[in-house]
Amino acid sequence: MFFDRITAFFCLAAVFFILTANTINKYDCKNTFDNELFTHQKVLPMDMKRNYYEDVQLVTSPVVFFWLILLFVFLVVFPFIVGNYYVYVANYIAINIIVAAGLNLLVGYTGQISLGHAGFFAIGAYGTVILMAKAGLPFLLALPCSGLVAAGFGFLLGLPALRLEGPYLSIATLGFGLTITQVIGRITLFGGREGLHAPDIVIGSWIIETDRQFYFLLVFITVLLLLGMRNLIRTRVGRAFIAIRDADIAAQTMGVNIVFYKTLAFAVSAFYAGIAGGLYAFVLKFIEPEMFTLMMSIMFLAMVVVGGQGSLMGPIVGAGLLCWLDLKLRNILDIPFLGDWLETLSMSWFSITGVSNIQYVVFGSIMVAIMLFEPLGLYGVWLRTKRYWRTWPF
Amino acid sequence: MKKKMMILGCMILMLFSAPIAWTEEGVTDTEIHIGQWGPQTGPAAAWGSVARGTGDYFKWINATGGIHGRKIVYHMFDDGYNPAKTKAGVKELQEGTGIFAWASGVGTSPGLAVKDYLMERKVPWVGPAAGSLHWVSPPEKHLFAVYPLYYNEARALVRYAVEDMGKKRVAVAYLNDEYGKNGLRGAIEELEAHGMEVVAQVPVEQTDSDVKPHVMQLRKSDADMVLLWTTVSHAVRIVGTAKAMNFTPQFMSTSTCSDFPLMNHISKGLWEGVICATFGELPDSDHPGMQQYKKEVFDQFASKDERWGMFYAAGIIFIEPMIEALKNAGPDLTREKFVTEMEKLTGFKGVGPEVNFKPFDPNDMYSRQGTRQTFLVQCLADGKAEKLTDWITLD
Numbered sequence: 001m002f003f004d005r006i007t008a009f010f011c012l013a014a015v016f017f018i019l020t021a022n023t024i025n026k027y028d029c030k031n032t033f034d035n036e037l038f039t040h041q042k043v044l045p046m047d048m049k050r051n052y053y054e055d056v057q058l059v060t061s062p063v064v065f066f067w068l069i070l071l072f073v074f075l076v077v078f079p080f081i082v083g084n085y086y087v088y089v090a091n092y093i094a095i096n097i098i099v100a101a102g103l104n105l106l107v108g109y110t111g112q113i114s115l116g117h118a119g120f121f122a123i124g125a126y127g128t129v130i131l132m133a134k135a136g137l138p139f140l141l142a143l144p145c146s147g148l149v150a151a152g153f154g155f156l157l158g159l160p161a162l163r164l165e166g167p168y169l170s171i172a173t174l175g176f177g178l179t180i181t182q183v184i185g186r187i188t189l190f191g192g193r194e195g196l197h198a199p200d201i202v203i204g205s206w207i208i209e210t211d212r213q214f215y216f217l218l219v220f221i222t223v224l225l226l227l228g229m230r231n232l233i234r235t236r237v238g239r240a241f242i243a244i245r246d247a248d249i250a251a252q253t254m255g256v257n258i259v260f261y262k263t264l265a266f267a268v269s270a271f272y273a274g275i276a277g278g279l280y281a282f283v284l285k286f287i288e289p290e291m292f293t294l295m296m297s298i299m300f301l302a303m304v305v306v307g308g309q310g311s312l313m314g315p316i317v318g319a320g321l322l323c324w325l326d327l328k329l330r331n332i333l334d335i336p337f338l339g340d341w342l343e344t345l346s347m348s349w350f351s352i353t354g355v356s357n358i359q360y361v362v363f364g365s366i367m368v369a370i371m372l373f374e375p376l377g378l379y380g381v382w383l384r385t386k387r388y389w390r391t392w393p394f
Numbered sequence: 395m396k397k398k399m400m401i402l403g404c405m406i407l408m409l410f411s412a413p414i415a416w417t418e419e420g421v422t423d424t425e426i427h428i429g430q431w432g433p434q435t436g437p438a439a440a441w442g443s444v445a446r447g448t449g450d451y452f453k454w455i456n457a458t459g460g461i462h463g464r465k466i467v468y469h470m471f472d473d474g475y476n477p478a479k480t481k482a483g484v485k486e487l488q489e490g491t492g493i494f495a496w497a498s499g500v501g502t503s504p505g506l507a508v509k510d511y512l513m514e515r516k517v518p519w520v521g522p523a524a525g526s527l528h529w530v531s532p533p534e535k536h537l538f539a540v541y542p543l544y545y546n547e548a549r550a551l552v553r554y555a556v557e558d559m560g561k562k563r564v565a566v567a568y569l570n571d572e573y574g575k576n577g578l579r580g581a582i583e584e585l586e587a588h589g590m591e592v593v594a595q596v597p598v599e600q601t602d603s604d605v606k607p608h609v610m611q612l613r614k615s616d617a618d619m620v621l622l623w624t625t626v627s628h629a630v631r632i633v634g635t636a637k638a639m640n641f642t643p644q645f646m647s648t649s650t651c652s653d654f655p656l657m658n659h660i661s662k663g664l665w666e667g668v669i670c671a672t673f674g675e676l677p678d679s680d681h682p683g684m685q686q687y688k689k690e691v692f693d694q695f696a697s698k699d700e701r702w703g704m705f706y707a708a709g710i711i712f713i714e715p716m717i718e719a720l721k722n723a724g725p726d727l728t729r730e731k732f733v734t735e736m737e738k739l740t741g742f743k744g745v746g747p748e749v750n751f752k753p754f755d756p757n758d759m760y761s762r763q764g765t766r767q768t769f770l771v772q773c774l775a776d777g778k779a780e781k782l783t784d785w786i787t788l789d
Contacts (some may be wrong), residue, residue: 085485092478182601186570193571194528195503284477286506291477295436327482330471347697357435359472 102272116177124277154270195288308379420494447709548580
């Protein structure tokens with residue numbers, strides 16, 4: 001009950017801020033955020049950067065510092081004020097954020113596409129569990145190792161990607177994603193189709209048993225990876241990725257080594273997916289090849305696109321929203337009157353088996369609507385909101 | 395337009411039900427809360443009728459007076475056969491609503507994802523809808539398996555083929571996973587007991603679409619009985635290809651392929667003559683219990699597009715022992731009492747095989763594997779079934 005009031009309050013506040021900002025400010029700043037999106041520079045006067053180090057700074061103003069501290073406090077306090085179930089949901093979302101952030105590097109920054117990220121995710125999950133259970137490595141070593149294994153496969157997949165573009169590349173990556181689970185399923189060491197059980201995580205003398213303990217480990221890793229991503233984008237490497245996305249021939253003319261950077265983008269992206277997969281194995285405590293389906297890859301891609309490609313915020317918001325909707329949308333059937341009506345509607349018109357599937361209809365509609373009205377994804381909404389309130393009340 | 399969209403989006407986010415707690419979790423003076431997951435969407439949606447069968451069965455129990463004055467409140471959710479969603483849904487219901495016990499639940503991997511969670515909390519769970527050895531090795535105090543082991547089904551079929559039909563050369567085509575291998579193991583052991591060997595072991599992969607090489611192998615072995623331990627579609631394809639190649643041994647198959655009207659339909663009549671093991675009375679049998687369920691549960695409570703088939707009936711078969719134990723536990727229902735009553739079930743006979751549980755023994759898997767009976771049926775021309783044997787008990 002407590003948590004639901006909090007949610008309600010935050011939602012109302014968010015609606016208020018967003019609506020005010022977006023209704024008034026939609027057109028006059030359109031050019032501004034186009035610029036922002038493609039250069040990642042804050043172009044407002046008060047935000048003007050004078051040198052490189054200002055660009056990589058995490059804390060740019062007291063206001064940002066204040067919100068950062070608040071976010072930090074919230075992340076620490078969160079598992080203590082909500083029930084265990086919400087901690088599990090937060091863990092699930094955090095893992096998806098890591099994958100989405102990694103995939104965004106590929107899709108949003110480098111302009112490539114991947115429908116095979118469930119494959120890297122699976123490699124990370126199996127790698128971590130096997131390195132721990134069979135090779136006896138500690139968790140903190142096994143996780144990055146399997147991330148690197150995934151990165152190795154990412155590098156390999158990056159090689160054909162050099163010659164492929166658009167739909168051809170998506171088919172190639174799709175093939176990879178589908179193949180990898182088949183291969184894993186046939187190797188006895190990997191438990192075949194019977195799957196594997198994840199051992200307990202032990203770090204020093206700290207044994208992780210509850211969702212809450214795992215939450216703190218997970219939040220730490222997520223924040224670390226996101227900061228790493230933020231810095232990577234602002235280095236020479238990140239600039240090279242963006243140059244390749246905007247025009248790869250032009251980039252090559254300017255001296256960007258396309259072979260190196262394209263494969264690197266695949267490798268880094270796969271590394272993130274691998275780390276996330278390794279953590280996912282411990283959320284479920286059990287993995288088997290059938291889990292890593294094509295649908296999973298598509299959802300990862302949807303998180304990036306709905307959130308907003310080519311921004312750090314985008315995948316975070318996208319992963320958060322889509323995971324939340326995926327888990328919770330079926331509760332719309334519990335809304336009085338409307339729920340019953342929706343259920344009847346779906347059972348009589350949308351369903352083959354006569355079973356309600358309205359949550360998927362609504363889920364899909366929300367995604368379509370976001371893309372239709374906000375092509376920049378949720379990140380576009382955020383930019384407009386921020387811009388409006390920065391100059392408020394002028 | 396955007397405004398409306400935003401408001402709608404946020405309203406959806408806000409409308410999540412409030413959790414309430416009871417003294418004995420999931421039981422009030424008037425209600426017993428029971429949960430189940432089942433895929434209603436996605437690739438495994440065909441199995442979702444198990445969960446719907448259970449739901450209609452509970453409706454019927456409520457309509458006929460409930461259990462000691464309490465109504466069953468059934469919480470079924472769709473996990474789309476995605477274990478992460480299964481775990482999320484189970485946690486949400488368990489920690490939010492408070493579930494007394496979990497009924498059935500489709501699939502090995504969704505079940506395994508929540509098994510540890512439920513067992514740590516000591517929440518009873520009866521009749522997972524998958525014939526996996528994972529449920530009972532090692533046995534868990536609060537987990538009761540009702541689904542017969544594939545291993546035992548294979549033994550019953552092979553025994554019948556060798557002893558009653560005088561078959562000499564038995565070949566096995568099996569799906570290359572736990573399910574298929576359990577069937578293969580049963581066949582090998584039963585043949586060994588008769589001093590015989592499997593003449594051909596042909597693995598089929600989930601993704602194989604052309605079964606000609608497999609059938610060639612079977613024909614080369616000159617088998618007079620072929621045991622099919624594959625998916626429904628592979629089984630049908632093998633029978634069809636064999637017919638086209640003029641290879642006509644006696645085909646036998648598992649309970650997963652025993653939905654004869656369905657099998658007959660998708661094989662275009664080729665399933666005729668195939669012998670299958672079953673995990674319960676067939677939906678269309680003249681068994682009085684099954685007839686009663688069809689008339690009183692299915693006809694009254696099922697939605698209009700529902701089919702009275704094997705999976706739907708399975709949702710009732712797996713849950714009958716649970717209802718029996720709930721009734722026996724009396725008006726002061728606690729989990730401890732319920733588990734004790736489950737353990738006391740011996741020789742319980744509903745529409746499924748005889749159910750026998752024993753007091754918990756960590757070294758005896760049959761203290762939690764309640765069934766080891768099956769019977770054999772043969773498919774007739776119109777998809778009807780002819781009962782070949784009575785219940786066969788395997789030790």
